[in-house]
Amino acid sequence: MDLQTAEFREAQAKIWSQAFSFANCAALKCAVKLGIADAIDNHDKKALTLSELTEELSIKPSKSPFLQRLMRQLVNAGFFTEAKQLRDDNKDGRTTTAYALTPVSRLLLKNEQWNLRGIVLTMLDPAELKAWSVLNDWFKNDDPTAFQTAHEKNYWDYTAENTQHCQIFEDAMANDSVLVSKLLVTEYKFLFEGLTSLIDLGGSTGTIAKALAKSFPNLKCTVFDLPHVVANLESTKNLEFVGGDMFEKLPPSNAILLKWILHDWNDEDCVKILKNCKKAIQEKGNGGKVIIIDTVVYSQKNEKELVDLQISMDMAMVINFAAKERTEEEWEHLIREAGFSGHKIFPMYDFRSIIEVYP
């Protein structure tokens, strides 16, 4: 092998950089856990020097040089930026470097309504990473999922038994649902007009159902999720929480919303869930619909970052659930198999699409 060819250099550089690509993820998680974005944002100048950041984060002064290295990693990855500012102690105009937020790190702020802190903490939770780390073992054993190989339980049983994992998972779901709710009650309001009842199946702690119940006071919204998820959640005038199993009989309803549900299940289970939904809608009478919010893989062919993300999300579905993200053809097949008469796809926002399904 000729070590001097461009091809060889590129190949070995690619392996090195991929083997270290976890460093950006780990640094991002560390930034969330330390609260770096909030420390910067809470400061009057909206920028902090290394010594100020060391103090604000209560970091041991002896570790300050290492904090500088973490910040370099985070700046290099585009999470933060470096700004020049006048030194407080210097009257001759000398400047010092201070760290400031970028549009990316604004999404790590605790009080930012669109924050994605839960997504970062869930995807990089040790329980999730352990499942990725046993993927090779899983390919050679009989376990249903790599998550099962890692934890000897399926994802939902593990989450039910681990309060901390349950909490960060629910936070992650709520993170995404804030954005989706906003779009549903504005740009996609027409989907809900005329409906009298809706079940948000697997609706977690109800972020979307709450937004719909508020925007449509005459729509009776029900969040139907596993009993431990909805226990102790307070119902209001047109919003109620019901604990149960989506594979069992569902309450009759005009419409059923399935957001990020079907990608957690294999085709056979999806058909069971969809058939269950159809029964619940038909029992209510008057048409009705299922509204699926999920990924339609490769629908943004020209946007490499989104395609990369969808491929990685698909791997996460393999690892946790032996399930999948689906292409338009795969969605069509599922919907037909479940006995629905038709559907329409609306590309919603980045990697999210809405699929309106008619009984």
Ligand SMILES: C[S@@+](CC[C@H](N)C(=O)[O-])C[C@H]1O[C@@H](n2cnc3c(N)ncnc32)[C@H](O)[C@@H]1O
């Ligand atoms: C990926 S999360 C989606 C949550 C929510 N729809 C959202 O997008 O924010 C899947 C949800 O399905 C729920 N779930 C899993 N198995 C279930 C079952 N057998 N019956 C009812 N809900 C279930 C989980 O508790 C979880 O809240």
